[in-house]
Amino acid sequence: MDFSLTDEQQQLRRTVREFAESEIASHVMDWDEASHFPSEIIPKLAELGLLGVIFPEEHGGAGLGYIEYVLAIEELARVDGSVGLIVAAHNSLCTNHIYKFGSEEQRRKYVVPLAQGQKLGCWSLTEPEAGSDAGGTRTVAARVGNGWVMNGSKTFTTNGHWADVCVAMAVTDRSKGSHGISAFILEKGMPGFHPGKKENKLGMRASDTSEVVFTDCRVPAENLLGQEGEGFINSLQVLDGGRISIAALALGMAQGALEAAVKYAKQRKQFGKAISEFQAIQFKLADMATQIEAARLLVYHAAWLADQKGARFTKESSMAKLHASEVAVRVANEAVQVLGGYGFIKDYPAEKYYRDVKLGTIGEGTSEIQRLVIARQLLSKR
Numbered sequence: 439m440d441f442s443l444t445d446e447q448q449q450l451r452r453t454v455r456e457f458a459e460s461e462i463a464s465h466v467m468d469w470d471e472a473s474h475f476p477s478e479i480i481p482k483l484a485e486l487g488l489l490g491v492i493f494p495e496e497h498g499g500a501g502l503g504y505i506e507y508v509l510a511i512e513e514l515a516r517v518d519g520s521v522g523l524i525v526a527a528h529n530s531l532c533t534n535h536i537y538k539f540g541s542e543e544q545r546r547k548y549v550v551p552l553a554q555g556q557k558l559g560c561w562s563l564t565e566p567e568a569g570s571d572a573g574g575t576r577t578v579a580a581r582v583g584n585g586w587v588m589n590g591s592k593t594f595t596t597n598g599h600w601a602d603v604c605v606a607m608a609v610t611d612r613s614k615g616s617h618g619i620s621a622f623i624l625e626k627g628m629p630g631f632h633p634g635k636k637e638n639k640l641g642m643r644a645s646d647t648s649e650v651v652f653t654d655c656r657v658p659a660e661n662l663l664g665q666e667g668e669g670f671i672n673s674l675q676v677l678d679g680g681r682i683s684i685a686a687l688a689l690g691m692a693q694g695a696l697e698a699a700v701k702y703a704k705q706r707k708q709f710g711k712a713i714s715e716f717q718a719i720q721f722k723l724a725d726m727a728t729q730i731e732a733a734r735l736l737v738y739h740a741a742w743l744a745d746q747k748g749a750r751f752t753k754e755s756s757m758a759k760l761h762a763s764e765v766a767v768r769v770a771n772e773a774v775q776v777l778g779g780y781g782f783i784k785d786y787p788a789e790k791y792y793r794d795v796k797l798g799t800i801g802e803g804t805s806e807i808q809r810l811v812i813a814r815q816l817l818s819k820r
C-alpha cells in the first residue's frame with residue numbers, strides 16, 4: 439500500500455494551488471456578493487488542462503486520472519468552492535457522459551472542444567418534480583421524422599446559462615420506466631433550447647445554477663447520446679464519478695476553513711494570550727484536522743478505484759461524498775465558532791465556507807440518497 443503522491447501529482451497540486459491563490463483568491467468575495475460567474479478565468483482553467491483532466495490526450499484532454507482530478511478540485515475549492523463546482527460539472531458530468539457513452543463521432547465533435555476548454559458543458563437531470571427521484575423525469579423527447587422534438591424543463595443546472603453544450607435526459611418511452619429515459623446532446627443556439635431562471639443562492643454564488651428550457655426543440659437523430667432508453671441508467675454511472683468530485687469539492691472547502699481557523703486562532707488574543715493557547719480551541723482544531731484527514735483517505739481511495747480498469751466504485755464514491763460533505767459542514771461550522779463574532783462577518787473567510795459547504799450534502803444526491811445507495815450495495819451482497 440502506497441499513500442504517497444507521485445512527483446507529477448505533487449507538482450499538479452502546487453500548480454493549481456498557486457493558480458488559485460494568485461488568480462482567484464482576491465476576487466472571491468466580489469464574485470460571491472455579485473453572484474458573478476467568473477467567465478474571465480475559464481480560458482486560464484483551460485490552459486492548465488483543468489477542463490479536460492480525466493480525458494485522453496487524443497480526445498483533447500490532459501490524459502490524467504481521478505487522483506489528479508480530485509487534487510485539482512480540492513485545491514480550487516480550498517480557495518473558492520464555486521470555481522471547483524464549475525470545473526466538476528463540466529468534467530465529470532457533461533463531458534464524461536459524452537466520453538463514456540458517446541460514439542467516436544460524438545467524442546470528436548464534443549469531447550475534444552470541451553476537454554480543451556474551448557466550450558463549456560452542463561448536465562441536466564434534475565427537474566422541479568424529479569430531484570432525488572430523478573427517474574420521475576417529465577421532460578419528453580418524441581420521435582418526429584428523422585430526429586426528436588424535446589419539450590419540458592430542467593432545474594438547478596450548474597453552468598446552465600454559460601454552457602455551449604448540454605447533456606439532458608428526457609423520456610422517450612414512458613411505458614419502460616427508468617429504461618425509457620434517453621440522453622441527448624444539445625448545443626447553445628438550437629431553436630427551442632434556452633436557459634431560464636437563474637437561481638439566487640445561499641452559497642456557491644459565483645457558480646451559475648439555472649433552469650434549462652426545451653420548447654419544441656428539434657434535436658437531430660445523431661444527438662441521441664448512448665442507446666435509446668439507457669440515458670437514466672447511464673446517468674447513474676456518470677454520477678458514480680461525479681460524486682467523487684463533489685467529495686473533493688467538500689474536502690477542499692473543509693481544508694480552507696480549517697486553515698482560516700488556525701490562522702485566526704494564532705493571531706487573536708483574549709485574556710492576554712492567543713486563543714490557540716486555550717485547550718478548547720486546540721481540541722476543536724485537532725478534531726477538524728482529524729475528520730478532514732479521514733475524509734481525504736476515503737476520497738483518494740474512491741479516486742484510486744475509479745482509475746482501476748473495470749473496477750466498480752458505486753459504494754466507495756457514495757461513502758466518500760457522504761462523509762466528506764458531512765465533515766465539511768461540521769468543520770465550517772467549527773471554523774465560524776473559532777472566529778467568534780468575526781466568523782459571522784464578511785471581512786473574514788469563515789462565513790463563506792459555512793454557506794458554500796452545505797451544497798456538498800445536496801448536489802449529485804443528498805446525504806440521505808447516498809445512505810440509500812450504500813445500503814443497497816451492502817444488502818445486495820450475497
Ligand SMILES: Cc1cc2nc3c(=O)[nH]c(=O)nc-3n(C[C@H](O)[C@H](O)[C@H](O)COP(=O)(O)OP(=O)(O)OC[C@H]3O[C@@H](n4cnc5c(N)ncnc54)[C@H](O)[C@@H]3O)c2cc1C
Binds near residue numbers: 527562564594596803
Ligand atoms: C447548487 C446546486 C447545483 C446543482 N447542480 C445540478 C446539475 O448540474 N445538474 C442536475 O441535474 N442537478 C443539479 N442539482 C440538483 C441536485 O442534484 C438536487 O437538488 C438533489 O438531487 C436533490 O433533489 P431535490 O432538490 O429535488 O430534493 P428532494 O428530492 O425533494 O429532497 C428533499 C429532501 O427529501 C429527502 N429525500 C428524498 N427522497 C428520499 C428518500 N427516498 N429517502 C429519504 N429521504 C429522501 C432528501 O434527502 C432531502 O432531504 C444542483 C442542486 C444545487 C442546489
